[in-house]
Amino acid sequence: MYPSFRGRYSRLYPTLFIVVATILLILIFIYNITQSSIIMETFSPSIPPTTETTSKLSLSEYFNDGKTAFVFGSTGTYARTELFKCMSAIESLITIGGWGGDIYLLIDDTSCLDSKIIHSWNNQNIHIIPISRAHSRKLGNDTSTFEHRNSTTIRRRNLLNTQPFERSMSIKMNILSHLQPSVQYALWYDCDVIFAKQNCVKEMFKQPLDNIITKEKPIAIPFEFHVGSFAVKQGVSNAALHAWSETLLHDNSPSALGDKPSTPDYQVFKKLFAENQSYGLMPEAWHDKIITSQLAPNGSLYWNSTVCAIHLTNGRCRFYGGDAVQTLVQSFGLTSLARNRWCPSLLRRKFKSYGLKLPFCWTPPNF
Numbered sequence: 001m002y003p004s005f006r007g008r009y010s011r012l013y014p015t016l017f018i019v020v021a022t023i024l025l026i027l028i029f030i031y032n033i034t035q036s037s038i039i040m041e042t043f044s045p046s047i048p049p050t051t052e053t054t055s056k057l058s059l060s061e062y063f064n065d066g067k068t069a070f071v072f073g074s075t076g077t078y079a080r081t082e083l084f085k086c087m088s089a090i091e092s093l094i095t096i097g098g099w100g101g102d103i104y105l106l107i108d109d110t111s112c113l114d115s116k117i118i119h120s121w122n123n124q125n126i127h128i129i130p131i132s133r134a135h136s137r138k139l140g141n142d143t144s145t146f147e148h149r150n151s152t153t154i155r156r157r158n159l160l161n162t163q164p165f166e167r168s169m170s171i172k173m174n175i176l177s178h179l180q181p182s183v184q185y186a187l188w189y190d191c192d193v194i195f196a197k198q199n200c201v202k203e204m205f206k207q208p209l210d211n212i213i214t215k216e217k218p219i220a221i222p223f224e225f226h227v228g229s230f231a232v233k234q235g236v237s238n239a240a241l242h243a244w245s246e247t248l249l250h251d252n253s254p255s256a257l258g259d260k261p262s263t264p265d266y267q268v269f270k271k272l273f274a275e276n277q278s279y280g281l282m283p284e285a286w287h288d289k290i291i292t293s294q295l296a297p298n299g300s301l302y303w304n305s306t307v308c309a310i311h312l313t314n315g316r317c318r319f320y321g322g323d324a325v326q327t328l329v330q331s332f333g334l335t336s337l338a339r340n341r342w343c344p345s346l347l348r349r350k351f352k353s354y355g356l357k358l359p360f361c362w363t364p365p366n367f
Contacts, residue, residue: 062100063202064125068185069102071178073171075131077352078191079109081363082344086191087117087336088329094121096332097195097308098202102183106131106171112361117335129178131171165353167252169265172227173245176238183234185209190228193288193309194332200285200308207283213237219244220280222287225270228311229288231280243272317343341365 070093074086086105093099102125107113110130118126175186195201212220213233218240220231232241244265250256251263273279288311317325322343329342340363344352348364351357358364 061098061199062094062123063098063199063205064101065205066101067183068187068205069104069179069183070099070187070189071104071106071172071175072189072191073175074105074107074109074191075168075171076108076165077348077357079107080112080357080361081348082191082352083112083361084336084338084340084363085342087114088334089189089191089193089195090126091117091121091334091336092195092332093201094123095334096198096200098199099195101125102127102180104129104175104178104186106175106178108132109357120335127180131178166262166264167249170245170248172230172265173241173248176232176234176241179234185213186232186234187286188230188232189288189309190311190313192313193229193311194329194334195308196310196332197308204283204285204308207285209233209280209282209286212280212282214280217278217280219269219273220282221269222282222289225266225274227266227269228313229282229286229309231282231286240273240278244269247272312342314344314349 070090072086072089074083078086086107090103090105093103100123103123104127106129108131110128113128118128172188175188179186197203209220209231213231213236215236218232218237221227222229248263248265248268251268257263269279285307287307288309289307312325312329322341325343326341329337345365
């Protein structure tokens with residue numbers, strides 16, 4: 001009896017899968033390069049009427065108060081295919097915002113960092129802090145299965161390899177442990193921000209945080225329960241950050257979730273600090289502001305020029321449209337942006353949500 005066709009050729013299936021996957025990745029790469037070239041050739045930036053033209057600052061114009069650090073975090077896709085956003089945030093903070101002080105990038109995979117771009121910023125105070133996935137997410141020996149639900153799908157994942165995105169946010173609650181002793185204040189900003197107003201950091205520091213971060217209100221946020229940016233102080237905020245981290249990790253553990261959806265960081269913050277309003281409010285100049293919903297006649301976006309940073313989240317990409325956001329971010333002339341498309345496709349968003357990392361550094365096209 002001859003073996004069945006399936007039996008004879010079943011060993012070839014893994015090889016065939018690898019060949020097909022490789023061909024697909026090559027085609028995606030070629031498509032990405034082609035589309036990026038078209039974007040760059042056809043783009044003609046139109047600055048929104050309420051903005052001012054930005055230009056790169058000279059070294060003598062950089063501001064540094066000597067006791068504050070800006071902190072960003074790159075884990076999962078934000079250490080690889082979305083890393084350009086973290087790099088753009090840091091670049092804009094220096095070259096447009098005018099910050100010459102300490103900048104920390106906490107990152108769980110340094111293989112995609114471009115040292116040439118970092119050196120081109122002429123800032124000697126950039127600290128790249130490699131952190132392990134186990135350290136940033138406190139995996140331990142937890143290998144239980146996590147069930148992620150939304151209205152239409154169920155995804156089963158192993159916590160040892162692919163953590164829920166919400167658990168990875170604990171990185172922002174551990175920032176004080178990575179700072180040098182000279183740093184008293186830490187300002188966290190999510191990577192999907194751009195510091196858009198020229199020399200605005202100096203203006204920010206005209207409204208100090210000394211009286212805003214206190215023992216009774218150890219964490220300062222822009223407005224109620226938005227934690228895309230916040231300010232903390234060494235020796236004052238440590239206990240509150242620890243409680244926030246521990247509660248986030250607990251509330252997103254398999255035993256706590258069961259069949260419930262994951263609990264995002266802002267809901268945990270609200271749970272801990274809302275009752276007695278035990279949080280401070282940052283001055284408006286420190287906010288990562290939402291750009292307005294109004295479009296100029298040419299389709300470009302207005303943004304609030306009273307603030308330093310604009311927060312371009314995936315939700316805002318969907319609301320305003322990817323083309324309008326792309327026109328805006330390209331108008332700032334950031335080297336780190338390169339040919340990348342800021343607003344992700346559904347597939348790119350899913351990679352981020354499920355904590356998956358592609359085995360390359362360039363950003364896949366939107367399809």
